[in-house]
Amino acid sequence: MYEDLRWLGFRWKEGPDCGGPFGPYSQSERRDLYLKAWLELRDRGFIYPCTCSRRELSVSAIAPNENDDEPIYPGKCRSRKASNCPSPRGANWRFRVPDAEQITFNDLHLGPQLYHAGTDFGDFVIWRRDDVPAYQLACVVDDHAMRITEVVRGADLLKSTARQLLLYRALGWKAPQFYHCDLVRDDAGIRLAKRHDALSIRALRHSELSPEQVRTRALAGA
Secondary structure, eight states, X not given: OHHHHHHHTOOOSSBTTTBOTXXXXXXXXXXXXXXXXXXXXHHTTOEEEEOOXXXXXXXXXXXXXXXXXXXXXXXXXXXXXXXXXXXXXXXXXXXXXXXXXXXXXXXXXXXXXXXXXXXXXXXXEEEETTTXXXXXXXXXXXXXXXTOOEXXXXXXXXXXXXXXXXXXXXXXXXXXXXXXXXXXXXXXXXXOOGGGTOOOHHHHHTSSOOHHHHXXXXXXXX
């Protein structure tokens, strides 16, 4: 992956391969940071343990909204207390979203954004039952600890930003600014993604295209 990114023209000053002032940069080595945030959210009453099975969720959960993979949680475990749980192990820990609250932010590329908690998305997982911090919590903790001021990512993660803003507020941290890029799509309009076995940077390296041609086509949305 590092080789592919360097071929494409990316350069970075810190990271898992070159170190830096905010390491370690592998999430497997940052568990203490995630656990500290989990404890704060638990003690402040923002999260609860969910023991619903995948089968229960598939039967009862509301279907996911467009461009979002996570269905709205029906709330079966929402009344559970978390104060007496010494560890996150063994349950999916969900963040209790403030129902009907409007979450707004100004995206540096796409402009003003508005989402309604409980309608556009529901209580979301911040710690998985296999004792691993989930994406939303890991992003927030890492960006805060590394003093990130500007996050650049794909437009398919706009709703994740709304979720993460709730985590920033719950933890008392200042949120960074966000820039959501347009997605690179194939001829059928489907975004290039690993799950679709899409064309990879490695495959492009082995084609006749130059890095400059790849960057130009990506910017043009081709």
